[in-house]
């Protein structure tokens with residue numbers, strides 16, 4: 053499958069595993085990142101996948117970044133909106149900046165990336181967009197009104213855009229990961245994490261590769277009849 057794929061936040065954590073899974077599928081992959089040059093350089097050294105720096109929360113930067121990828125690697129067929137941040141805190145302590153930054157990057161990034169690539173997919177009659185949501189967007193989470201709202205928004209965005217893309221051969225799906233062993237989860241205090249793991253029926257954190265395999269399936273030809281869906285990969289922690 054020689055398709056060109058962009059994975060936002062594709063240089064580490066879940067994104068790195070997704071970049072690698074798409075490369076293994078035969079895609080030419082561009083991994084986007086925000087600014088951690090050291091991790092991006094190490095990633096390219098390990099994988100041979102080129103890294104492209106831009107802020108997905110910046111509309112113009114997404115248009116320019118996607119144009120640069122297309123010029124270098126070819127028209128973009130697949131977008132995985134994986135870049136995400138947390139700025140946790142209970143409402144009383146959450147600043148407007150904490151709210152706005154999470155909405156701007158986590159949800160705004162999906163809009164910006166779709167605006168930059170959807171038209172081309174439509175013209176060519178084929179496309180795959182996979183948005184990384186979260187169990188906390190499905191179920192809510194104490195201290196995360198910003199993150200839960202943005203991730204919940206991603207699930208709505210996915211279903212709406214899926215309806216627009218269907219007749220043009222573009223599928224739009226979401227994956228809602230549970231707790232996955234990455235830097236983001238390493239930031240959770242150990243006592244809190246212990247309580248979280250106790251609530252996961254499978255009895256452990258997930259691995260980034262387990263999310264990546266789901267993304268790879270949704271990006272494949274075999275998944276052409278799957279659109280507007282959310283695949284929960286969470287060890288049974290939240291079922292509905």
Ligand code: NDP
Pocket residue numbers: 060061062063064065066067084085086087088089091106107108109133134135136137157184185186187228229230231232233234235236237
């Ligand atoms: P990490 O914090 O490990 O990595 C985040 C990646 O996103 C990095 O590559 C980072 O770039 C990039 N990034 C952050 N902000 C921006 C931005 N403004 N523009 C471009 N890239 C950006 O995250 P995870 O791998 O843990 O999470 C990946 C996704 O999965 C996120 O959307 C997260 O919300 C979601 N998720 C994660 C869960 C988990 O348990 N880990 C659970 C549920 C959902 P750089 O390296 O330059 O900083």
